[in-house]
Amino acid sequence: MAEEVKLLKTWSSPFGLRAVWALKLKCIEYESIDEDPSNKSALLLQLNPIYKKIPVLVHNGKPISESLVILEYIDQTWTQNPIMPQHPLEKARQRFWAKFNDEKLLPSIWSVFTKERKERKEAMEELVENLKLAEEELQGKRFFGGDKIGVADFAFGWLANLMSVFKQVTGFKVIDGRFPLLSA
Numbered sequence: 001m002a003e004e005v006k007l008l009k010t011w012s013s014p015f016g017l018r019a020v021w022a023l024k025l026k027c028i029e030y031e032s033i034d035e036d037p038s039n040k041s042a043l044l045l046q047l048n049p050i051y052k053k054i055p056v057l058v059h060n061g062k063p064i065s066e067s068l069v070i071l072e073y074i075d076q077t078w079t080q081n082p083i084m085p086q087h088p089l090e091k092a093r094q095r096f097w098a099k100f101n102d103e104k105l106l107p108s109i110w111s112v113f114t115k116e117r118k119e120r121k122e123a124m125e126e127l128v129e130n131l132k133l134a135e136e137e138l139q140g141k142r143f144f145g146g147d148k149i150g151v152a153d154f155a156f157g158w159l160a161n162l163m164s165v166f167k168q169v170t171g172f173k174v175i176d177g178r179f180p181l182l183s184a
């Protein structure tokens, strides 16, 4: 049976891009369905009724939501070019840094976007602290897991595609000379 793979996403969403990158790495063809988060389609509401967010992967009619869950689903369904290590400790580390990105780093960058004056300054300090933690974790390694790209690297992928937008909006260059490994 031919497989049917669809991905509901927006062009700009770092969460959607995680799934795009993983499907590309696995050489999986899929239909891309572009959503407007400010005007959600009936299809999105039907497929992700709990969070009502993109991305949603639809594999042979079955929806999977939440980008980190989608990454693990993709990895277990199409096993070529793995993005999750085998060893439980390495797996735990990948999940830890992906969670750190989503629960600490991304909220701190969002605060820099949305807060003003003193609060923005404080948010920037917190952002830099979080970036330092990630930079330290990368010492001596190319990716979070060592030589091979993994789920944590996909989680941090927004640094590459949203940094220039961030700089235009805030005037603040997120990744400067202090973070050579994150930059690389």
Ligand SMILES: N[C@@H](CCC(=O)N[C@@H](CS)C(=O)NCC(=O)O)C(=O)O
Residues within 6 Å of the ligand: 012, 013, 014, 015, 037, 052, 053, 054, 055, 065, 066, 067, 068
């Ligand atoms: N935790 C979710 C976050 C997804 C998310 O925030 N998606 C945004 C687009 S970047 C969205 O659909 N927003 C619509 C909304 O918040 O109602 C994931 O990892 O998939």
